[in-house]
Amino acid sequence: MPIECRNINYKYPGAQFPVFNNLNCRVGEPGFHALFGQSGVGKSTFARMIAGQLNGFAGEIKIREPKKVFYSYNLERLPGWSDVGEHIGKVTPEANRKRIDEIIESFGVSACMGSGFSRLSLGQQNRVNLARYLLQDFDLLIMDESLANVDEATREQIIYKIKDMFPQKSFLYISHSVAEVSMFCMNIIVLRSFLKDPQTLTINGQDSARGRAVAGKDLEQTMLEIVNAS
Amino acid sequence: MLHKRLYQFVLVYFIGLAFLFTVKGVFNLSDYVIPSPLDIYSTFRRVFMRYFFDVLNTLSVAIVGHIISIAMATVVGIIGRLSNWMGSLIRTAAFNVQAYPIVAVAPMIFILLGDGLSSRLLIAAMICYFPLLLSFIGILSEPITDIEHFYVHSGRMRWQLEVKIRAFENMNKLITVVAGSATLAMVGTIVSEFIGASAGIGYSIRIALYQSDLSKILVALFFIGIFTSLYLAVLELLGHIVSRSWGAKKA
Numbered sequence: 001m002p003i004e005c006r007n008i009n010y011k012y013p014g015a016q017f018p019v020f021n022n023l024n025c026r027v028g029e030p031g032f033h034a035l036f037g038q039s040g041v042g043k044s045t046f047a048r049m050i051a052g053q054l055n056g057f058a059g060e061i062k063i064r065e066p067k068k069v070f071y072s073y074n075l076e077r078l079p080g081w082s083d084v085g086e087h088i089g090k091v092t093p094e095a096n097r098k099r100i101d102e103i104i105e106s107f108g109v110s111a112c113m114g115s116g117f118s119r120l121s122l123g124q125q126n127r128v129n130l131a132r133y134l135l136q137d138f139d140l141l142i143m144d145e146s147l148a149n150v151d152e153a154t155r156e157q158i159i160y161k162i163k164d165m166f167p168q169k170s171f172l173y174i175s176h177s178v179a180e181v182s183m184f185c186m187n188i189i190v191l192r193s194f195l196k197d198p199q200t201l202t203i204n205g206q207d208s209a210r211g212r213a214v215a216g217k218d219l220e221q222t223m224l225e226i227v228n229a230s
Numbered sequence: 231m232l233h234k235r236l237y238q239f240v241l242v243y244f245i246g247l248a249f250l251f252t253v254k255g256v257f258n259l260s261d262y263v264i265p266s267p268l269d270i271y272s273t274f275r276r277v278f279m280r281y282f283f284d285v286l287n288t289l290s291v292a293i294v295g296h297i298i299s300i301a302m303a304t305v306v307g308i309i310g311r312l313s314n315w316m317g318s319l320i321r322t323a324a325f326n327v328q329a330y331p332i333v334a335v336a337p338m339i340f341i342l343l344g345d346g347l348s349s350r351l352l353i354a355a356m357i358c359y360f361p362l363l364l365s366f367i368g369i370l371s372e373p374i375t376d377i378e379h380f381y382v383h384s385g386r387m388r389w390q391l392e393v394k395i396r397a398f399e400n401m402n403k404l405i406t407v408v409a410g411s412a413t414l415a416m417v418g419t420i421v422s423e424f425i426g427a428s429a430g431i432g433y434s435i436r437i438a439l440y441q442s443d444l445s446k447i448l449v450a451l452f453f454i455g456i457f458t459s460l461y462l463a464v465l466e467l468l469g470h471i472v473s474r475s476w477g478a479k480k481a
Contacts (some may be wrong), residue, residue, distance in 0.1 A: 053383070070384070073420075076379055076380060079394075079395055080399075082400055091384065133380075136384055165375060
């Protein structure tokens with residue numbers, strides 16, 4: 001489901017400077033893509049625009065059908081009156097129930113199912129939150145630092161699992177780790193300051209998958225391109 | 231909880247008495263103005279049973295009035311949390327109407343409904359209703375974005391769920407507000423009895439006032455304090471049980 005953003009202009013009410021000034025970008029085929037940029041450059045704002053959760057901007061965001069877009073972020077919480085397993089069971093559509101065990105197990109949160117969300121570590125909370133989004137019927141899932149506080153090895157395992165399980169879905173992964181986005185993502189949209197023109201640059205990532213090694217040199221090259229672009 | 235409440239009240243009550251006796255001693259006031267401790271004790275023994283049942287009567291009206299006001303504030307708070315014109319209208323009305331003292335309207339209620347139970351109940355409910363309503367609207371109209379986000383964007387959000395999330399997340403605040411308004415319910419009932427009813431401890435205080443009998447008033451205050459503390463302690467205990475039974479599922 002390609003996403004095309006044209007001439008996006010946006011300024012928060014009361015702010016002195018705009019966040020986006022004539023921003024254009026395109027995310028093409030399904031796969032694991034990234035939105036990368038320095039803190040405060042507008043990644044979450046842009047993600048919320050794509051998800052339809054922020055309006056009042058000038059320009060156009062075109063998402064081709066089907067377009068069930070979900071936006072998950074790392075500060076989300078589950079309600080406290082039920083345990084994690086009970087909650088996930090309740091919010092998972094009937095057709096996706098058979099995937100619960102597979103996702104929960106591969107995310108390493110099986111032991112958390114009987115616990116209250118507030119008792120989990122930050123990393124476990126983020127994994128549980130991401131798991132419930134993956135169990136929804138989505139076409140595009142925006143993962144805004146959804147794997148923050150998760151160790152590198154587990155993060156890698158989770159991303160590979162997502163790629164294995166959802167090859168036809170689109171993901172927009174927001175992360176501050178150059179190495180991570182270079183390694184795992186197909187396209188990296190580098191979001192820059194509104195003073196720069198163009199405000200976004202798209203870099204091809206290594207799109208690493210399970211069983212497909214990435215040459216160190218290529219990875220370094222991608223990382224260098226991202227750093228230069230940002 | 232209960233013993234703490236009772237200690238606090240008894241301490242404050244006897245400090246108040248000590249102050250009165252000090253004033254009596256310093257200005258050499260007669261027993262007619264401020265009775266002696268012995269007078270107060272003998273009045274206490276004389277009116278104990280009557281005042282006990284009077285304050286019990288007042289407390290029962292206050293409890294029913296309190297329950298009615300909680301129910302009303304919940305319903306109106308749920309509607310008032312809406313961001314549409316109806317919610318806005320209810321919020322504005324709540325803020326404006328509560329500025330008008332219910333005590334000033336009380337005589338009108340007695341004229342219309344008489345000096346029976348319904349007037350006392352209505353005034354008690356109205357006096358604690360508005361503070362409750364303002365708190366309920368404040369709590370229920372504040373989104374818990376971190377939790378609600380998922381439900382809203384997955385199309386699962388229903389008003390019942392929204393209210394449940396907000397109430398659960400603000401459970402301690404709600405319990406404090408409900409327990410705090412219990413005092414207002416008691417005050418409202420006593421004020422209504424004092425103004426025009428023909429039963430309850432407020433009515434007995436009015437009679438004592440006509441007789442200029444400070445001993446009776448002091449004894450009535452003692453009973454009011456004991457029973458209000460008792461009611462507050464029971465409410466706090468209930469709140470504790472509710473938050474523990476809900477919170478237990480978090481574990």
